[in-house]
Amino acid sequence: MNVSSTSDIEITLWHTWALTVTHEACEYTEQKFNAEKTGGDPVIPSPKLDTDLVMACDRLVDWLIKAYKNPIQTQIDIARYSKLISPKDTGHNEEREEKLLERCPPGHEGTKLVEIPATILDASGAIIAWYLPDALTDATQNQLDPEVSASLKGSSSEKILKAIARPAAIATAALRVMHPEQYWAGL
Numbered sequence: 001m002n003v004s005s006t007s008d009i010e011i012t013l014w015h016t017w018a019l020t021v022t023h024e025a026c027e028y029t030e031q032k033f034n035a036e037k038t039g040g041d042p043v044i045p046s047p048k049l050d051t052d053l054v055m056a057c058d059r060l061v062d063w064l065i066k067a068y069k070n071p072i073q074t075q076i077d078i079a080r081y082s083k084l085i086s087p088k089d090t091g092h093n094e095e096r097e098e099k100l101l102e103r104c105p106p107g108h109e110g111t112k113l114v115e116i117p118a119t120i121l122d123a124s125g126a127i128i129a130w131y132l133p134d135a136l137t138d139a140t141q142n143q144l145d146p147e148v149s150a151s152l153k154g155s156s157s158e159k160i161l162k163a164i165a166r167p168a169a170i171a172t173a174a175l176r177v178m179h180p181e182q183y184w185a186g187l
Helices: 008-038 051-068 078-084 094-103 138-142 157-178 180-185
Strands: 071-073 118-121 127-131
Touching: 008 051, 008 157, 051 118, 051 127, 051 138, 051 157, 078 094, 138 157, 157 180
Parallel strands: 071 118
Antiparallel strands: 118 127
């Protein structure tokens, strides 16, 4: 029987482990965000999460809370604007862009420089963007290596899966808090 150094079973186990860790990180991040937002009880992380991941989730929650408490109101009617645009609107057709600007003006007076975490709200008060500078820990940023995603086959697959698990879990946890409908639709 010809078996590679990393069998399909091993890859499946690592895949299952990564999904479990991601789910636990999402649960912890969402619960901690909601507790801090509402003044609820402290949230204890799952023992399935390693210390670095818990620290990364904690930092993410800190930045999410700072952004949530720093809303920037705009006069953009995002619902109206989304009905007017199509996938064909690439931003490169100046005539089309002018027509969109006439029908949906940006609604701001000049430019506002944002240097701290913030949420951008549309005219109805819905969050349309989250600004989270430095929300990722240095350890997480250092794991964002483009070579890591090159291949999940072969002898380095375990290393690759371990390396991408934390950044993937953090990104997914952020999605769960910022856009829960999209998070649940992706499951």
